[in-house]
Amino acid sequence: MTTGCNTLFRSRRDARTGSLWLPVGLAGLALLLALAGGPARAADMPTFQLLMKDGRLFPETLEVPANTRFRLQVKNEGPGAAEFESLELRKELVLAPGVTRTLVFHPMKPGTYKFFDEFHQDTAQGRIVAK
Ligand SMILES: [Cu+2]
Structure with missing residues (x-):
């Protein structure tokens, strides 16, 4: 675990927390779906x-x-x-x-x-x- 890694973790966490507060417009919804992936898509991978x-x-x-x-x-x-x-x-x-x-x-x-x-x-x- 390097300092660089910790920075990476922190920025990821911030990004995730921030996304919760996005107004859930179509763009936000599409992003959430893309991040979650679908069970059907996951099975094909x-x-x-x-x-x-x-x-x-x-x-x-x-x-x-x-x-x-x-x-x-x-x-x-x-x-x-x-x-x-x-x-x-x-x-x-x-x-x-x-x-x-x-x-x-x-x-x-x-x-x-x-x-x-x-x-x-x-x-x-x-x-x-x-x-
Ligand atoms: Cu590391």
């Missing part, structure tokens, strides 16, 4: 899995379809906490040991995007390859 364990990532390379929204289920088998982080993709997620959480990624252009376990940076470096 391809899902990938990442295991964080002993300061390592399994697999270290995740191949995903380009230009497609997808879900990543991240499981931390521990021991200890892990933090999925990608600066390029602006994702950050702290997981206590034994916890599984899901991240949704916006469609990506073809390319390679790095991620890592911020608590185990020496050994846990991975990449998402969008093709």
Whole structure:
């Protein structure tokens, strides 16, 4: 957890709180629907899995379809906490040991995007390859 991360958390929280006070016009409603996603849409999304364990990532390379929204289920088998982080993709997620959480990624252009376990940076470096 870096200072940069905390700033990121704070700005996200502010944005979320602020949205509650938006007049719920059509634009606001559309935004809320987009953020929530629909159960039907969520079910259609391809899902990938990442295991964080002993300061390592399994697999270290995740191949995903380009230009497609997808879900990543991240499981931390521990021991200890892990933090999925990608600066390029602006994702950050702290997981206590034994916890599984899901991240949704916006469609990506073809390319390679790095991620890592911020608590185990020496050994846990991975990449998402969008093709
Ligand atoms: Cu962090």
